[in-house]
Amino acid sequence: MERSHQVATRESSSRDDAEKAQGANRLVIQVENATKIFQTPDQGRMIALERITLNVPYGEFVTVVGPSGCGKSTLLKLIAGLTPLSGGRILYQGSEVRGLNTKVGYVPQESKLFPWLTLEENVAFGLDSKRYSKQQREHQLRHFINLAGLTGFEKYYPAQLSGGMGKRASIIRALAYEPPVILMDEPFGPLDAQTRMVLQDELLKIWEQQRQTIIFVTHDLVEAVALADRVVVITHRPGRVKDVIQVPMQRPRNIFEIHRQEGFDEAYGRLWNIFRNELNIRNNSNG
Amino acid sequence: MAKEMSPERPRVGASSEDVAISETSSFFWKRSLWVTLLRTVIVAGFLLLWEIASGRWIEPFLISSPSRIFSSMMNSFQSGDLLQHTWVTFQEIAIGFPLGAISGIALGYWFGRSQLLAEIFEPIIMALNGIPRTALAPLFIVWLGIGIWSKVGVVFLLTFFLNFFNTYAGMRQMDQEYIDLARLMGASRWKLTFRVILPAISPYVFTGIRTSIPFSVIGAIVGEFIAATEGVGFFIRLSAGIFKTADVFVGIIVLMLMVIAMDKVADLIEKRVLQWQTHTEHVRIQG
Numbered sequence: 175m176e177r178s179h180q181v182a183t184r185e186s187s188s189r190d191d192a193e194k195a196q197g198a199n200r201l202v203i204q205v206e207n208a209t210k211i212f213q214t215p216d217q218g219r220m221i222a223l224e225r226i227t228l229n230v231p232y233g234e235f236v237t238v239v240g241p242s243g244c245g246k247s248t249l250l251k252l253i254a255g256l257t258p259l260s261g262g263r264i265l266y267q268g269s270e271v272r273g274l275n276t277k278v279g280y281v282p283q284e285s286k287l288f289p290w291l292t293l294e295e296n297v298a299f300g301l302d303s304k305r306y307s308k309q310q311r312e313h314q315l316r317h318f319i320n321l322a323g324l325t326g327f328e329k330y331y332p333a334q335l336s337g338g339m340g341k342r343a344s345i346i347r348a349l350a351y352e353p354p355v356i357l358m359d360e361p362f363g364p365l366d367a368q369t370r371m372v373l374q375d376e377l378l379k380i381w382e383q384q385r386q387t388i389i390f391v392t393h394d395l396v397e398a399v400a401l402a403d404r405v406v407v408i409t410h411r412p413g414r415v416k417d418v419i420q421v422p423m424q425r426p427r428n429i430f431e432i433h434r435q436e437g438f439d440e441a442y443g444r445l446w447n448i449f450r451n452e453l454n455i456r457n458n459s460n461g
Numbered sequence: 462m463a464k465e466m467s468p469e470r471p472r473v474g475a476s477s478e479d480v481a482i483s484e485t486s487s488f489f490w491k492r493s494l495w496v497t498l499l500r501t502v503i504v505a506g507f508l509l510l511w512e513i514a515s516g517r518w519i520e521p522f523l524i525s526s527p528s529r530i531f532s533s534m535m536n537s538f539q540s541g542d543l544l545q546h547t548w549v550t551f552q553e554i555a556i557g558f559p560l561g562a563i564s565g566i567a568l569g570y571w572f573g574r575s576q577l578l579a580e581i582f583e584p585i586i587m588a589l590n591g592i593p594r595t596a597l598a599p600l601f602i603v604w605l606g607i608g609i610w611s612k613v614g615v616v617f618l619l620t621f622f623l624n625f626f627n628t629y630a631g632m633r634q635m636d637q638e639y640i641d642l643a644r645l646m647g648a649s650r651w652k653l654t655f656r657v658i659l660p661a662i663s664p665y666v667f668t669g670i671r672t673s674i675p676f677s678v679i680g681a682i683v684g685e686f687i688a689a690t691e692g693v694g695f696f697i698r699l700s701a702g703i704f705k706t707a708d709v710f711v712g713i714i715v716l717m718l719m720v721i722a723m724d725k726v727a728d729l730i731e732k733r734v735l736q737w738q739t740h741t742e743h744v745r746i747q748g
Binding site: 254256274275276278279280282286288289290291299300302331333347351 | 661
């Protein structure tokens, strides 16, 4: 616990500095004019993302919203280096990402826990024996499993866990080995509303402690505002950055009564305005 | 934190369904007793009919009889002849089967990992697969002589292709996201192979292994039919040639027991390795 507290203070102080200085050296991820073009089966070209520019400082919680199929997930895949860029570049700590970026953690849409490993083995997967001693491994494992409320289920296989538990395990698997940046691709998408809220709350609590940089993709506007420091709005095909909204709400936040919190209405209102315009434009072009 | 949340329960432990099953378990127990009883009656009836028909309605040299087969088996084992033949066939399989299975699995894995390799060799492998493989057995006799090595060759050939195709099929359907996740978490090549890919395709690998068990025995017998001085296949052919029908059946029973024993061993290993799966469904081809 002590260790993670240290991490928290260090990260949050660097965060304040980042806000004051606004220097480029404080940015952990820089996306510059990133473009992704897919080849369609009939030899056509589909522009998934066009000239996306996005700068993310250390310790920021950024959410990316947009209609489904706008290339949000593709953006995460580009940042992780899982798929090559068609144009532009992506920098990690100031140097260009070529190939896989193992400094980022990835939480996919479905939990994607390795079904042949127990919960414990799944969470420990990223805890490389070269970076962590046996005791450190044990400690990280206990700490995160406890944090996610999964103590007692260490030896269970993913098939024996409920959807929410699998989600938690999937998230702490990405957190446990402490990558500086975590990418989350609609992790709470398929869950019911209550479980979703509980998990959002837990995610924020864990994040308050760890203060890792998170880029979180979602199509849910409430979720986008509730979690984020900054919301990035991406338009439908071709995906472009339509707007970036600062969320002025204080932390720690109460997810369960997020509507009553100061600043929520303002941010949500601005966000909804953008989407309403989007919908209007499409209605006009259709009609 | 663990206390304040987790409203959901894991999908294990007693449920209403379990209660329902325990209430009706006496019914199932009675039912399974009936099934066993009926099965025994049918088998015993068949053997009895066979015993009666032999010598009365059908010539004994055509169908022999259970009592004759039993006494033949006792004699053959006591003289040590049959043990020697069984030992020879066992050796052929014990060498050819693991070699064929391991190289088939290895090549299937390799093809799955290398797009280029797969593109170059796939049509060639498909064409080779079109050959009825037992038709190649005489060639092996020419190449490797009439000792055990020609039979090892045929066993190898039959085992290899089945394992190769099943493993390759497993590689092709494998979820790329597991590989991506593992690599993002910094998995080494070794870890990726043995902790991720092989476990992921293990249901396919086991289907290959278990499908190829009866075929490996077929391989050995076909080889021995063509040219041999020892082995169960040789024993069967020799006995049939001099109308010792009872001995033919003795040979067949030995082969049957061999396949059952091998399958049992594979089943035990599979249950251990695949315990993370709730259950496996096998598509097994009998030849």
